Amino acid sequence: MLIVYSMPSGIGWSVITYMVKLAQELLEADLLIVSSDKSFSKIDQLKIFFPRLNSKLSQESCLLICPSPTSLLSIMEIMNWRKRFRFIAAWIIDSFWVDRIPKSIKMTRHFDHFFVMRKEDVNEWEQQTKTPTTYLPWGADVLRLGSDNSDRIVDLTRVGRQPPQWEDDKATLSECQKFNLKFQGRPKPYDDALVNQQKIMEIYSQSKFLLAFSNLASPSNYTHPLKEYITARWVDALACGATVAGIPPNCFCTQELLWEGSLLDLNTIDRNEGLKVIIDAVQSWTPEKAQNNYYHALKKLDWRWRFLKIANIFNETPKLLSDELELIREKIEQINFNKQEY
Structure with a gap:
């Protein structure tokens, strides 16, 4: 398998860069990185309408991982792609962003399968592209970077986009200090995507609660104005045992992937009102809450479960992926055994 990563600029995509490197390792694939920012000439865009050639005899397959539908055109960056892959x-x-699927992708059948992050998008993708589409949601590296750490020194951590009332870390810190809450503001970013992901997971592992709000409760110029969804910080925090405090998105992912105790719904973006809820939750927090989040994250959120779906559709059985999935199963069984003993 060849994995092609249409890589966007910006540190916010480091979590996907980390996932891509993990997928390369566990799917035992080669990796080609191209820029998602590249623009294609009109001639290039016309060339994509040329059909794929019969490549049934080829043993090679390709997985393109891209930030948005427009980056599907990155397939043209691969040498001999029309006749190279089965x-x-x-x-x-x-x-x-279904409305951003390029017309050429809708009108051709260059792709044999699509994977999308929201189940709600599956039907639209299949209708517009006439291509089989599978729901493959967000995940986290629970096995290597997750934690059930019981000694957490931070009560509330802030990462990423927030409503205006929570945007000022200094003001939030000052307010938290009045109630003896230990608050962690924006973490320092690292240029190296792998280091950045490891460091942010370490911060989550020291935190009882992570502050996060749905894109409709906390909109931005880069979020969808109507469709709600979870993002990396939700699953990464849970993988490290932290509970997510904020307003959860109303979407299938929230219902399917998350569990009782994984969310602390503040029901408001008002900081003072939200802090009242968080203060009560911190006072009743126990190490068992972190252990429960980690346990369910192993079962539901690890990227390896997503990679297994990919491998099955590609009809491949990478040994390293199988070995690490067995490690996850063993951890789950051990936790179940410890619960029974307790």
């Missing part, structure tokens, strides 16, 4: 699939991260 199977081509794409995993679109921001799959909710």
